[in-house]
Amino acid sequence: MSWTPQKAIVMCALLLSKVQALETNGWGGSYDVTTICGLRGSSVELVCTFWYPQTKNASVKTVWFTKWNNDKPEDLRSDPQYAGRLHFDCQDNQCRLSISQLRGSDAGVYKFRFVTTVNSYTVTPGVTLTVTDLNVQVGSALSCVSKCNLDTGASYIWYKDGQEILNANSYWYYDYRSSPSRGYDDRHSYSCAIRGYQQLVSPPLCPGRPSSTWCNRVLYEERSICALKGSTVDISCTYSTYYSSQVTSKFWFTKNDPRDLKLDDRYKARVELFEKSQGQSTLRINNLMESDSADYRFTFTTKGKFTWKSTLPGTILTVAVVQVQVVLVTVKESYIIAQLLCHLSCSPPSPLSFCWSRNGQPVGSCAPSQMDKPFEVILYPGDYVSCAVEGYPLNVSAQLYAPMTPFVSPSDPGEIVEGDRLILTCRTNPAISYRHRWFKKIRNTGILEISDGEQLVFKATKSSDSAEYFCTAENELGAKMSEPVQVDVKYAPRNCSLLVRPSKFPEEGQSVTLTCSSYAKPETNYTLYKDDQPVRLESGGIYRFISIRPQDAGRFYCKARNEYGEANSSEEVIEVMYSPRPPEVSAKASDDIRPGSWVSLTCSSDAKPNASYAWYKATEETPLTTAAVYNISDYQAKHAGEYRCVAHNAMGSRNATLWLQPMASSLTASIVHYVAAGGAVLVLLLVAVVLLRKKMTSKAQPNASSDGSRGPADDLVYSTVTFSKQPHIYANVVEAQRRKGEDQDEDVEYSLVNCDGHALKLKTQEDAGVSELDSAVQKRRI
Numbered sequence: 209m210s211w212t213p214q215k216a217i218v219m220c221a222l223l224l225s226k227v228q229a230l231e232t233n234g235w236g237g238s239y240d241v242t243t244i245c246g247l248r249g250s251s252v253e254l255v256c257t258f259w260y261p262q263t264k265n266a267s268v269k270t271v272w273f274t275k276w277n278n279d280k281p282e283d284l285r286s287d288p289q290y291a292g293r294l295h296f297d298c299q300d301n302q303c304r305l306s307i308s309q310l311r312g313s314d315a316g317v318y319k320f321r322f323v324t325t326v327n328s329y330t331v332t333p334g335v336t337l338t339v340t341d342l343n344v345q346v347g348s349a350l351s352c353v354s355k356c357n358l359d360t361g362a363s364y365i366w367y368k369d370g371q372e373i374l375n376a377n378s379y380w381y382y383d384y385r386s387s388p389s390r391g392y393d394d395r396h397s398y399s400c401a402i403r404g405y406q407q408l409v410s411p412p413l414c415p416g417r418p419s420s421t422w423c424n425r426v427l428y429e430e431r432s433i434c435a436l437k438g439s440t441v442d443i444s445c446t447y448s449t450y451y452s453s454q455v456t457s458k459f460w461f462t463k464n465d466p467r468d469l470k471l472d473d474r475y476k477a478r479v480e481l482f483e484k485s486q487g488q489s490t491l492r493i494n495n496l497m498e499s500d501s502a503d504y505r506f507t508f509t510t511k512g513k514f515t516w517k518s519t520l521p522g523t524i525l526t527v528a529v530v531q532v533q534v535v536l537v538t539v540k541e542s543y544i545i546a547q548l549l550c551h552l553s554c555s556p557p558s559p560l561s562f563c564w565s566r567n568g569q570p571v572g573s574c575a576p577s578q579m580d581k582p583f584e585v586i587l588y589p590g591d592y593v594s595c596a597v598e599g600y601p602l603n604v605s606a607q608l609y610a611p612m613t614p615f616v617s618p619s620d621p622g623e624i625v626e627g628d629r630l631i632l633t634c635r636t637n638p639a640i641s642y643r644h645r646w647f648k649k650i651r652n653t654g655i656l657e658i659s660d661g662e663q664l665v666f667k668a669t670k671s672s673d674s675a676e677y678f679c680t681a682e683n684e685l686g687a688k689m690s691e692p693v694q695v696d697v698k699y700a701p702r703n704c705s706l707l708v709r710p711s712k713f714p715e716e717g718q719s720v721t722l723t724c725s726s727y728a729k730p731e732t733n734y735t736l737y738k739d740d741q742p743v744r745l746e747s748g749g750i751y752r753f754i755s756i757r758p759q760d761a762g763r764f765y766c767k768a769r770n771e772y773g774e775a776n777s778s779e780e781v782i783e784v785m786y787s788p789r790p791p792e793v794s795a796k797a798s799d800d801i802r803p804g805s806w807v808s809l810t811c812s813s814d815a816k817p818n819a820s821y822a823w824y825k826a827t828e829e830t831p832l833t834t835a836a837v838y839n840i841s842d843y844q845a846k847h848a849g850e851y852r853c854v855a856h857n858a859m860g861s862r863n864a865t866l867w868l869q870p871m872a873s874s875l876t877a878s879i880v881h882y883v884a885a886g887g888a889v890l891v892l893l894l895v896a897v898v899l900l901r902k903k904m905t906s907k908a909q910p911n912a913s914s915d916g917s918r919g920p921a922d923d924l925v926y927s928t929v930t931f932s933k934q935p936h937i938y939a940n941v942v943e944a945q946r947r948k949g950e951d952q953d954e955d956v957e958y959s960l961v962n963c964d965g966h967a968l969k970l971k972t973q974e975d976a977g978v979s980e981l982d983s984a985v986q987k988r989r990i
């Protein structure tokens with residue numbers, strides 16, 4: 209069947225209807241931009257977003273292409289012209305194509321196509337790529353232009369005779385010493401570049417004579433060259449000068465070293481310099497090494513002392529490094545399946561073939577590297593693969609190992625004490641180069657990545673470094689994890705403390721627990737001290753008062769000790785709170801006890817916290833005073849009677865009573881005086897008899913107890929009513945009358961009435977009647 213224009217139109221109509229039908233059924237795509245322009249040697253990125261009806265378990269294949277081959281799009285990844293310059297990345301429904309080191313041959317229309325298990329779709333219209341160079345354009349001023357729509361707000365660099373012009377940052381440059389009206393200087397050339405992309409500099413232009421070659425300039429044949437290790441490369445340039453017949457010296461050098469390469473020991477045995485014709489210089493470097501990668505520049509000097517400057521970029525030489533790229537890794541139980549590509553770090557001018565080997569043995573046949581057909585190989589732990597450029601034995605990639613399980617090796621396997629230096633090394637057997645990462649297992653929080661590198665160094669270990677550590681050995685083929693190693697840092701006790709529960713101010717009878725604690729490794733032994741005397745502890749540094757008493761109060765602290773040192777806690781003072789003890793009451797009088805005399809009643813009690821006091825008269829509810837002392841400044845008959853003292857604090861209260869007798873007459877006082885004196889003599893005689901008898905009894909029974917016959921004497925407490933500085937004092941000790949409403953069986957405690965500062969004596973007749981006050985005290989336990 210012959211092909212006619214009519215049939216072509218019909219075919220196009222059918223294709224268009226098919227595309228429209230797909231678009232209406234949920235198939236389609238779009239490009240971020242449909243035109244893009246790049247400078248020669250730069251990089252560009254093309255982006256396409258696509259969509260299609262989602263189906264279960266649908267698989268999608270994607271391809272970027274510029275031409276068809278046998279009715280199929282030719283994947284750019286299989287084109288040797290793009291080898292090493294493409295980066296293909298698809299995430300979800302968006303695919304990106306990056307092209308680096310743009311060449312003029314890269315210009316064209318790039319399209320994206322995706323294929324599913326149901327259908328295929330090509331996203332139109334595609335992206336048109338234009339590749340161009342920068343050029344200097346002559347006008348009223350010099351302009352830096354290209355076929356691309358450059359950003360006029362970008363920062364530019366201008367060069368004059370190979371030397372950067374300072375402060376010339378605009379896309380145009382005006383030389384006030386040269387202008388169209390005055391004519392540009394025939395001697396000088398100008399170049400421009402975008403700052404940050406100086407390697408894309410424009411070729412030098414002589415604005416005075418644009419078509420002339422007789423001005424000062426150097427023009428490199430190639431801006432970049434990719435060459436293989438061990439090969440030979442020629443780097444060439446043409447140069448001219450206004451003083452063409454007066455060139456006195458010329459040589460090649462590198463950007464980082466302005467010396468003549470022929471004088472450099474690294475090059476002088478490997479470089480040749482020759483000129484094919486006048487004004488054309490060629491640098492030849494033999495037996496290339498990776499260290500030869502550099503920016504090579506040419507300079508010359510004329511008899512008139514003009515020197516072509518060296519800041520203008522020259523030819524960048526890259527000595528290719530063979531690299532293995534991992535496309536996909538499938539992990540099995542005991543091995544992995546790897547899909548690999550072999551490529552160079554730069555793009556050589558002509559296609560190359562690559563050869564694969566596993567564990568040093570060739571695998572398969574040599575072939576061009578194609579991204580759409582990666583090399584697939586099975587690798588067990590410790591196996592390695594490498595690739596090489598066919599015909600160039602020096603161009604071999606580094607060996608890529610399937611990951612092996614590493615192990616952690618400590619620098620000191622013995623005991624680790626705080627402050628020691630410790631190094632953990634992540635090793636494999638045999639030793640293989642991996643990337644290493646270190647992890648720390650933190651209790652209750654999980655795993656924390658803390659460092660990378662083969663070694664984990666602790667310059668001075670701390671207690672907080674105690675933990676489990678493990679490392680990973682990883683590369684492009686995967687990662688393996690070591691078994692964890694326990695780091696146990698020993699250290700002396702610190703932060704020793706003493707905890708008192710429930711309080712440092714317990715109530716009498718309360719249970720109190722003292723607990724010693726500290727941080728240490730190994731665990732510590734504790735000693736509790738009370739008032740600087742050791743106290744025996746229970747296990748775990750605990751001491752308990754089952755029912756604490758006032759005498760248990762004191763200063764306490766703990767001492768923690770292990771083999772690496774000791775530490776003391778701060779001191780804790782325990783004060784036991786208790787209610788008032790039975791109060792002691794007493795009375796004092798002035799010299800003469802008669803109407804108008806002064807009498808003082810005093811009350812005291814042991815308590816914690818200190819007791820507060822109140823004095824009451826008989827059954828009155830209103831206190832006479834809220835002080836411990838009650839003073840009667842004008843004693844009268846009405847003051848006689850029962851007085852009650854109440855001692856109280858937050859823990860409780862206790863009472864005691866005191867009885868003041870009414871004042872006696874002068875005759876009664878005399879009688880009382882003699883009776884008291886006689887009674888005193890009688891008491892003294894009775895005491896003497898009792899003591900003598902007791903002494904005789906103790907000699908007869910030396911082992912008998914003297915306490916057995918005392919009886920319940922604790923129920924009776926006596927105190928003294930004292931009348932100070934009175935030579936003749938008489939007192940009766942009587943039982944205090946009960947107040948109405950009190951129980952008759954209430955325990956009674958009696959207080960002895962004292963006469964402060966005076967002994968009881970029998971007085972003569974003339975001493976009678978001087979002082980007239982009888983007192984009896986009754987103290988009750990309330």
